[in-house]
Amino acid sequence: MILVLNPNSTQDVTDHIDRSLQSFRLPGGPQIVCDTLRSGPPGIESQAHVDGTSERLLDYFATHPQRRPPAALVLACFSDPGVFAMREELNCPVFGSAECAYFTAAARGERFGVISILARVVPRHRRQVRLLGLEHKLAADLPIGRSVVALSDEDATLSRLLEVGRTLVQSHGADVVVLGCAGMARYRDRLEDALQVPVIDPTQAAVAMAIGTLLQRGGG
Amino acid sequence: MILVLNPNSTQDVTDHIDRSLQSFRLPGGPQIVCDTLRSGPPGIESQAHVDGTSERLLDYFATHPQRRPPAALVLACFSDPGVFAMREELNCPVFGSAECAYFTAAARGERFGVISILARVVPRHRRQVRLLGLEHKLAADLPIGRSVVALSDEDATLSRLLEVGRTLVQSHGADVVVLGCAGMARYRDRLEDALQVPVIDPTQAAVAMAIGTLLQRGGG
Amino acid sequence: MILVLNPNSTQDVTDHIDRSLQSFRLPGGPQIVCDTLRSGPPGIESQAHVDGTSERLLDYFATHPQRRPPAALVLACFSDPGVFAMREELNCPVFGSAECAYFTAAARGERFGVISILARVVPRHRRQVRLLGLEHKLAADLPIGRSVVALSDEDATLSRLLEVGRTLVQSHGADVVVLGCAGMARYRDRLEDALQVPVIDPTQAAVAMAIGTLLQRGGG
Amino acid sequence: MILVLNPNSTQDVTDHIDRSLQSFRLPGGPQIVCDTLRSGPPGIESQAHVDGTSERLLDYFATHPQRRPPAALVLACFSDPGVFAMREELNCPVFGSAECAYFTAAARGERFGVISILARVVPRHRRQVRLLGLEHKLAADLPIGRSVVALSDEDATLSRLLEVGRTLVQSHGADVVVLGCAGMARYRDRLEDALQVPVIDPTQAAVAMAIGTLLQRGGG
Amino acid sequence: MILVLNPNSTQDVTDHIDRSLQSFRLPGGPQIVCDTLRSGPPGIESQAHVDGTSERLLDYFATHPQRRPPAALVLACFSDPGVFAMREELNCPVFGSAECAYFTAAARGERFGVISILARVVPRHRRQVRLLGLEHKLAADLPIGRSVVALSDEDATLSRLLEVGRTLVQSHGADVVVLGCAGMARYRDRLEDALQVPVIDPTQAAVAMAIGTLLQRGGG
Amino acid sequence: MILVLNPNSTQDVTDHIDRSLQSFRLPGGPQIVCDTLRSGPPGIESQAHVDGTSERLLDYFATHPQRRPPAALVLACFSDPGVFAMREELNCPVFGSAECAYFTAAARGERFGVISILARVVPRHRRQVRLLGLEHKLAADLPIGRSVVALSDEDATLSRLLEVGRTLVQSHGADVVVLGCAGMARYRDRLEDALQVPVIDPTQAAVAMAIGTLLQRGGG
Numbered sequence A, B, C, D, E, F: 001m002i003l004v005l006n007p008n009s010t011q012d013v014t015d016h017i018d019r020s021l022q023s024f025r026l027p028g029g030p031q032i033v034c035d036t037l038r039s040g041p042p043g044i045e046s047q048a049h050v051d052g053t054s055e056r057l058l059d060y061f062a063t064h065p066q067r068r069p070p071a072a073l074v075l076a077c078f079s080d081p082g083v084f085a086m087r088e089e090l091n092c093p094v095f096g097s098a099e100c101a102y103f104t105a106a107a108r109g110e111r112f113g114v115i116s117i118l119a120r121v122v123p124r125h126r127r128q129v130r131l132l133g134l135e136h137k138l139a140a141d142l143p144i145g146r147s148v149v150a151l152s153d154e155d156a157t158l159s160r161l162l163e164v165g166r167t168l169v170q171s172h173g174a175d176v177v178v179l180g181c182a183g184m185a186r187y188r189d190r191l192e193d194a195l196q197v198p199v200i201d202p203t204q205a206a207v208a209m210a211i212g213t214l215l216q217r218g219g220g
Helices: A011-020 A047-063 A083-089 A097-106 A119-132 A154-170 A182-195 A202-215 B011-020 B047-063 B083-089 B097-106 B119-132 B154-170 B182-195 B202-215 C011-020 C047-063 C083-089 C097-106 C119-132 C154-172 C182-195 C202-215 D011-020 D047-063 D083-089 D097-106 D119-132 D154-170 D182-195 D202-215 E011-020 E047-063 E083-089 E097-106 E119-132 E154-172 E182-195 E202-215 F011-020 F047-063 F083-089 F097-106 F119-132 F154-170 F182-195 F202-215
Strands: A002-006 A032-036 A072-075 A094-096 A112-116 A138-143 A176-179 B002-006 B032-036 B072-075 B094-096 B112-116 B138-143 B176-179 C002-006 C032-036 C072-075 C094-096 C112-116 C138-143 C176-179 D002-006 D032-036 D072-075 D094-096 D112-116 D138-143 D176-179 E002-006 E032-036 E072-075 E094-096 E112-116 E138-143 E176-179 F002-006 F032-036 F072-075 F094-096 F112-116 F138-143 F176-179
Touching (some): A002 A011, A002 A202, A011 A182, A011 A202, A072 A083, A072 A202, A083 C047, A083 C119, A094 A097, A094 A202, A097 A119, A097 A202, A097 B097, A112 A119, A119 C119, A138 A154, A154 A182, A176 A182, A182 A202, B011 B032, B047 E047, B047 E083, B072 B083, B083 B094, B083 E119, B097 B112, B097 B176, B097 B202, B119 E083, B119 E119, B138 B154, B154 B176, B154 B182, B176 B182, C002 C011, C002 C202, C011 C032, C011 C202, C047 C083, C083 C094, C094 C097, C094 C202, C097 C176, C097 D097, C112 C119, C112 C154, C119 C138, C154 C176, C154 C182, C176 C182, C182 C202, D002 D202, D011 D032, D011 D182, D011 D202, D047 D083, D047 F047, D047 F083, D083 F047, D083 F119, D094 D202, D097 D176, D112 D119, D119 F083, D119 F119, D138 D154, E002 E011, E011 E182, E011 E202, E094 E097, E097 E112, E097 E119, E097 E176, E097 E202, E119 E138, E138 E154, E154 E182, E182 E202, F002 F011, F002 F202, F011 F032, F047 F083, F094 F097, F097 F112, F097 F119, F097 F202, F112 F119, F112 F154, F119 F138, F138 F154, F154 F182
Parallel strands (some): A002 A032, A002 A072, A072 A094, B002 B072, B112 B138, B112 B176, C002 C032, C002 C072, C072 C094, C112 C138, D002 D032, D072 D094, D112 D138, D112 D176, E072 E094, E112 E138, E112 E176, F002 F072, F112 F176
16 A cells, blocks of 8 residues: 655645545555645645654554555655655655655656745755755746645636746746645646646656556566 | 567567566556567667667657557666657657666665676766766666676576675665666566565666656646 | 754763863853753654754744744754754754864865764765765765764773774775764864874864854954 | 964955954964965965965965964965965964855855955856865855955945845845955955845854864863 | 768768868878768757767778778767767777867866757757766857758858857856857857857867877877 | 976976977977976975966066967976966966866776876875866776886886776776876876776877867868
8 A cells, every 4th residue: 555645734735635646546556545644734834844744754653553664655745754764764665755756857858847835945945956966957946935725726826836837948948847845736737738848746756656666576 | 558668679578578567557557568679689788789779769660650659658778778869759758767767766765786787888877877967876886797688597697686786785885776677677576585675677667657657647 | 152952862962062162161252051952862863863853942942932042053963953944943043063063074174084873874974965065075984883872881982983983094085084973072082182183073063163153243 | 373374465454354353362262363474465366376375375384483383274365375285284274264164154054155356266266166065055156346455445345245245145045145355354244234144254264163173172 | 090970961061070170180190081971861960860870880880891990080070979889889099079079178268158059959968068077167058040051051150150159158158169060160260269269169179189199109 | 389388397207298299299280399397396296386386387487478378388297287377377278287188088988097196196186186077087096106206217117007007997997097197108108008998198188189279270
């Protein structure tokens, strides 16, 4: 079972993540279960939110012992909160959705642009891109200026996503666009249709890698 | 349909790739078709082999117009022959199996080791790792000293794979091992069982990303 | 006032840090107060310990409002737990002792070696060195194989520090050595005398930068 | 004794450096002596000036044998003239003020901007930033277009410093500003008050590290 | 004999390359022979063109056995088609003209700008610059928007070269300009006269290195 | 006229450089004049020697005004003393022989090894390699432990050069070897014959680039 954990407490975000993974649930394939880390903040927006997730994840597994470890864990938040800690603590593959999104974007084009929620998260993103070695692939990382919770206002959000997405493609040369928040999942298709470049949803990117890991046995 | 093209002419390699992807074929999921580029050399072992693949791929699609473009193309060779050319020429996602293997390995651990076929291919691998930005993740790239065709001798091959794999893990600090040839697919499970670290098969890594790309529509 | 916070709960470590800063307390200079984050673990040894520190630091300041913000905060732990979070949350300069130690080492020589407590923390150190841009200055990072608490056994610890320090200098070409744990402070002088290269204590390095920041006003 | 050597012959620059270090002179702390390398040019503005400083420094110590070596040497010039040579020749810690300023800036924020005197020095600065590994932290390096000697015209200089400082912060995203000349020391406070980001004076940054080095003995 | 092979089939390009090398033919020096790979496309403009060159080069040497190997081979195309393959296959020094142009530019100034033919080749150039380690030296790479064949229209081409060259120097800070196509050779002098910075012709840069290699014996 | 300046005062070194360039003097080609900077030290072995060269070069040109500027200047010392200063001061192309040697080596193979005179110069070499962006191409830099003056003892020198050269090739994977001192010129041919990989003499590499620069006019 692939456990997809949304580390913020906003059930609406989990619901949309869950819906975005519906097509990944195939008969005979890995079960994909989405859950909400209810102890988390409404949105992972500060570094303190990111850091605090590790202990909340440990609590989650301590109180749901039947889920420790899942066959694979996907951290459904673009800050990859707790990704290094969970790799140390859990005896299963752990996928950070930002890591997977960046790598998937890097496998699709020359330069990726990132659409972030708030300006304050951009330095944190840049640190991760640098850590991964992908600075040379980053066209730009631009915020739409909306919090995680505000992403549910669809008209205003979509309009800003399109605006920032077009800037990334037209002014910064991005040939791939990465959604910089798991809460943007519901807008992926519309954005890709409008921008005409691949748009990567981080949770989907991570779940695809998790599926690959679970299916790989038995070949050869 | 995901077209998995083995650019060498060795049908035995394609057969084993095909078998290694059996578990990735799920009802309702993308069709996965493996084919052999019969015009290719028995193994892609020199840079000239790599370079020559692009034109053979264009010929392949010219003579199989019904396959141009597939929903996604996977180049099932660790040299990623033609990956940049195909991205320019084909109107579909193109996945290089080495790129995908390196990125998948980078998403799983701190440092990956690569098991290559021959010493002469190692500098080519290093150039690609550098191009991707992953030099800091490369523990070492060591050859087993066997050609693509010789990979079908299972006892001798497995023995060398285990030997080199152990050196990568124990002496070079690799916590993930990448199979540096699509023709090593049949040995993945046994190697992973013996080494007790994740072992990444490049074709599987690429097919997982291709599946993710094809399934992503309709979510949100 | 410079607040030097030991984020592990081992008072013995705080006491030795405090003693190592005695010479930094000069009449008319900044007051230097050392405190223990009693809610922390006995040693910051896992990534989960590191991540969990941010929230414990926020709690610390919430329950000691008179200390928020100090004139400068020094995080007296080589993992720099919470350094990015505290920079976002506190309206004062925040110094990570590993950051300051690495930079001070880089200002003293060509290549620094790091003496770590346990093998498991080395990958975390490497990520930070990479993030800072100092990979090219890192000679090697080697563990002594002792936990934070075990550092108080002076004979056994000193003997291992000397052994690993000599290996860094003689086999890896380090011309500066960085103590990779705030709990090693008491051994700095003896190690420097034996190795005959500069030995950097992380808390001292950070306090020196903090002092510089507090003294800089009024010049020119 | 910390010897702070201004390698240009402009006594007014030394005087202001001396004043900027007044607050660093604490009872019981290291003595801080500023001196002028009278044989130097009025300002270190060309690469030939930089290179020529090494021999003038050796002459300086040959003719002031009582000063060789000081407890620590600070090169009070943003070009760090002779820093590698003095480390080879003198048996004491040698601090380059640009190195220390860059490292201190890197310990305070995400991206630093540099205010240079003349456009012609910017490529030299860029080479040093690259050498140190901090290219990823450099927001921009912009000149005010004034020579070292002209820095004593306070109104004109301050006005340009403010202008360029604001550009670094507002257009280039700098969250720390580095003064790119020791002769700018007198403007630090005013600039920091106006820009509302940390402003790093290179000589102060180097003296703080030198103090830390001299005080570190006896702790633990 | 230095064999300068133009891998596109446009004889006019070879003729101008040949003329640009006239001054390199000195009595007693290496013979310089230019030839056209007639089997190539009119211009090497796509990645498939680049990749396809390796096999055409092997055919060329198979059908001109007297030319295998020459004393040195220069690939007179800015895409360096087949450079790694020829190094594996031929027992002689092989010079890629882009490699040599980039290195020569790096030996002349701080930052080089590249004038490309078409926007579509720029990502390929960027990959090569990254592979060589010279990203930090690249001011910008800008296309004139003309194909290889269209370079023979001298007025229109020169006008665009001047325009783009001025942008590289004035807006991007280039102090050296690299001609990003062997077919631009005829414009080098005029461009250098107008821009007043060194302008590097790739074939000339490669031939100079080849001459150096052939002349080096017998010294000391 | 290409002026090849040996910045150390050892005439024997200049004589051997001069002899090594004999084959580069072709009828109708640029005149190549070698001269000794008599004011220099017997060998450029310390950083102070390197730094001091800039002013001695300025003196040289001041007292030989007919030589300012030459058509091109080659600094015939592997430390490239004064290379940045001379580029600022002289209105002619200035070639550093180490820069040219590194770039030429990078154009010939995958990884170069450097043979240095003394262990103390290796860190200085490493700084330059880093500055140029070629760290990824450096196999290793190993000293033979002999000063510049001692290079004239041919038997002892050749024996050590061969020993260190073989280590670079066999243990460090170098496929090109760079002579790390202009005074090693006389050994190039013998070393190349023995090692069977290209051996790059720095002065020859620089003179080849200088010739290319002087011959480039009039082509197209």
